[in-house]
Amino acid sequence: MIPVEVENLTIAYNQKPVLQEVSFKVPEGKLIGIIGPNGAGKSTLIKGILGLIPTAGGNVEILGESYKKQRKKIGYVPQRGSVDWDFPTNALDVVLMGRYGHVGMLKRPRKKDYEIARECLNKVGMLDFADRQISQLSGGQQQRVFLARALAQDAEIYFMDEPFVGVDAATEKAIIALLNELKARGKTVLVVHHDLQTVDEYFDWVLLLNLRKIAFGPTKETFTIENLQKAYGGKLTFLQDQALVVEDSK
Incomplete structure (x- = not known):
């Protein structure tokens, strides 16, 4: 069954189209990079697929059904800038949120859920910070915690919106290792990405x-x-056969 099928998806803000009739079918068990220049609609695409913003047209199916019917099978890691990091909670509680689809919003997490949450924190190298308030973590540490939350959900399909932005080299290495682990387990992962040299x-x-x-x-x-030239136009230059994005001086 096709993990994600998008057909003629159109999204507009204030009647101005920001995505126009986008269609594609995602293969199972692959790491998929979503790339394009700033303002291309990459994050908008993910939010439209997940029903986080209204769409002006088109259709989305997750494993052959609507997103609402399959939402428990989807993990989402938003951009760090869209998260309220001052919210009074610790790293372990954030990861436990990934278990709500299994235990229910009004039920208390079980011992098994705590064990899974701690295991996921350990996988991203953050177990020692389980009791630390998220506002006291560095940007890279916060990103690792949100990845652990997605892991705890044990989803079939993962959407990640620029998970490598603002993290150090060690965290980036840990993230890509985690993504490859998910792929090895048959998961499908879609990642908004901006660094063309690592695609x-x-x-x-x-x-x-x-x-x-x-x-x-x-x-x-x-x-x-x-x-790449079709996507980036005049914003693209080349250096030693590697594509680099440069901003127009205009």
Whole structure:
């Protein structure tokens, strides 16, 4: 069964389209990078798929059904900037939130849920910080905690919105190792990503986006200079055959 199928998805803000008739079918058990210039609609795409923002048209199916019917099978790691890090809770409680789909919102977590939460914190190297308030953690540590929460959910499909932004090299290495572990377990992972120099190394498939779908397919076939130029236009330069994004001076 197709993990994620998007058909003619259109999203508009104040009647201005920010995504236009985007269609693609996600293969199972792959790491998929969603890339494109700033303002291309990458985060908007994820939020539209997850029903976090209204859509102007199109259809989304998760494992053959609507998102509402399959939401327990989906894990979501939002951008760090969209999270209220001053909320008074510790790292362990954040990870336990990933278990609510299993225990129910009005029920107390069981001993097994605490064990799973601690195990997930350990996997991301944050078990020693289980009792630390999230506001007292560094940016990279906060990101690790949210990844642990997604792990605790034990989802089938994961959406991650720029998980590598603002983290140190050690955290980035830990994140990609975790993503590969999820893939090895048959999970499907879609990641909004901005660093073009690591796309070849990190992802099996790529969705190139700039308001519309530019290209979608296996990285070796899709992540080409021709497709990058279509997506980035004049904002793209090349150095030693590696694509680099540069901002226009205008």
